[in-house]
Amino acid sequence: MAGNLTTLARASRQLTALYVKQTLRSIHKTNSSTRYGQGMRNSVWKYFRNPWFAAVAVSSVGSLSWIGYKYMVKKDDFIKVTRVYAKSQDSDIDRDNKMPRSKQYNFIAQAVEMTAPTVVHVETAATNRTMFGDVVMHGSGSGFIISEDGLVLTNAHVIERAYAVKVKLYDGSELAGEVIDVDIDADLALIKLKTKKKLPAMALGSSSQLRPGEWVIAMGSPLSLTNTITAGIVSTVHREVPGLHSGIQYIQTDAAINVGNSGGPLVNLDGEAIGINTMKAVVSGISFAIPIDVAKEFLKNAQLRSSTSKTRRSRMDYYIGISMLTLTPSILGEIQARTDKLDDITTGVFLPNVAAGSPAYRAGLRGGDVITEVNGKSVKASKEIYNIVKAGEAMQVKVRRGTDDFTFFVTPESKF
Template identity: 45%
Template sequence: MAMLWLAVLLTCGAPAALLPTSGVGCPSRCDPASCAPAPTNCPAGETALRCGCCPVCAAAEWERCGEGPEDPLCASGLRCVKNGGVARCQCPSNLPVCGSDGKTYPSLCRLQAESKAAQGKGSAAIIPIQRGDCQQGQRDPDSPRYKYNFIADVVEKIAPAVVHIELFRMLPFFKREVPAASGSGFIVSEDGLILTNAHVVTNKHRLKVERSDGSTYDAQIIDVDEKADIALIKIKAKGKLPVLLLGRSEDLRPGEFVVAIGSPFSLQNTVTTGIVSTAQRGGKELGLRNSDMDYIQTDAIINYGNSGGPLVNLDGEVIGINTLKVTAGISFAIPSDKIRKFLAESHNRQSTGQGTKKKKYLGIRMMSLSQGSVQQCQQLSMMWSIPPTPESIWPGKWQSGGVSSCLSYSLLSIRRLHMETHWKLKELKEQVKDFPENTSGAYIVEVIPDTPAEEAGLKEGDIIISIGGKSVTSSSDVSDAIKKEGTTLHLVIRRGNEDIPISVTPKEIEF
């Protein structure tokens, strides 16, 4: 028992400074008085001599370490490795690392040493951001990110030729322009020809085109095919512009990857991807009764403002113009073979001086009245790629009926129809006390100021029941008459309980 207490005393009772230090050649006791003054500035931090007595500056990476009693230990994180007869401090990892200061360090240990030195000077700590060179993450051809990211390659190739189109209209009363809507397009010639949807650009007072580099231009409408919903506009730019080439939509196969790019909700250069769901979807299947178009169906998301933007294949070739969607995951594009035909016909028209077109207008906004509208409207779920906006009531645009002959505004392009813009007849009558009991005709929703309709005395709430002695059953009858009849239209309108004859002469506008 006495021996045990002696052992405890010898182990625990001795002062710390008198404890023997380990290591060959080390003194049996540490004498702090024999130590040099403590260092004030150590780039790699402080440590002790190998014998563990006197404080010294730690050895930095690749400096000599702990061979003799007077050699310092390696800084934190480093190992003393003997190689070729000389021991030096080495980092366990010799891979370069990028620091938060934007500099590349040969190893994590070097970064940590520099961070400690920076903090000693009152600067912010340096933390590792990524492995490897600071520039390596941007362009590393061997990285899987660059090897297999083929979508990014396509976008990088096509984005400079995709444009954002902002549309303005003039408010007659205030005599000033206001933004009306926006869409997308893409450049097809180095001198500034741009393809987009017809419903994006027609009946606008001014078009402004913005490229991906931020440069803006006023655009001029060159040609429009409303039935195909394709338009050609032009900007004047200095120098040659990047262009997109047309691919062959007839070669498309269901399941092919496609990329859609445009400006949904005015968010420029928004990219979505998907596959070709169906290479040929007939327009009549979509409720477009007079359409002979076979659309490309895709699950790439197309939203409001994507209209007119390109749908491209993985070669960066345009295989369609994004034009409409039914719901999320079901969108449609005009095939490039149809675009190619339009461009050829447009070139012929321009060559023969037939490029400028004229259209007649009255300046009213209408909706069709029919007995079956209530049931049909309840089933309507078609949503198109640009929402209704004030500019859509600007004179010059007529559309006969809507999807499933629902209550429709005749001045709205069919691609602007949205489910919320269609009122059920019953609800409409509940909201408008003086709404007529007619079950046919064209109900005037609005009369545009300073137009032939206002000058002739047409008013909101009037119902056009006949033109030239022929009964009017829907707004399409009115738009057909405007196109086909002579210079003056002889209308009979129902206002309250009275039938009133009114004559109105449509005006022509160029587009």
């Protein structure tokens, strides 16, 4: 296009120069034969009628019009292209990747897609003694596969006193399981599935590298349902929760953890398990998970015990069937900021879960209760209750339930 414009401009200049030359010659001839003024007027009129003038005028006007048209078209095309690019550059990227935006940027869904096949539903059967004889009680919870040969990690309270374990996989199939190791203090248990097929396994991350503010996903398979997902952020990485599970610094998160997804994995955005869902506090927005580094140590010790045929079942001879959380001043402060039901409570032990059919359940305790006194003395830490249960002593328990106080009598029973 640039070459055509140059050629056209050169031709126009040549025509104009030729016309000027012819005009000057005519004027010179006219001035020599007539008076100057009359000759000039006649000459000018004559030149306007000259065919050379018409040719040059038409050529010049046409050239300028053509150049202007091309400029405007090109400018308009440029504006159009710029607008289209500004409007659809993201769409162009999406088309180049051949993937919709929901697939590219939905990072939580991507992590869930990677890990969902490893999450399982755990069903148990246990025998509980009652005044009418032994009664079979059924319980359930969640877990996740950590090895291709069928090792499943879960909470100890999920398989508490179980004599039979059945595990439902992501695809709906069911497998029998055997409890091969338990650590009551850490609230961890290991189940071996009876299968010869290769199973999907969850990758284990590192909780030591976890930072407050990171996105996490609490996964579970409650009530035989397909995986349930809740997401949130890490509130505190090393939350000291003294008591029954002594020495563990829990991960605190606002992702909802409940009885159904207890035992399931707490997953980061890389699809790695960085914790084991354990308990929810009195109000929503405060939940706790066992760090995966604690679970790694448990698995390491379980492997050592397996090689020596010394399976660890428990260091407790008795149980009452509760999970406990000491209400430290910091935890209590966060709870009181969300509800006014515990405004007059300064110390206590929260019960996230009470196993159905357990001694505590039969006595009247329920999940969500807060133990404020045991045997007439204020309770400051779950360790105090742990020591009484360990000794097998009957106890009088005062609890806060909602805005009301209740008193129950609980007698520990042999655990295994």
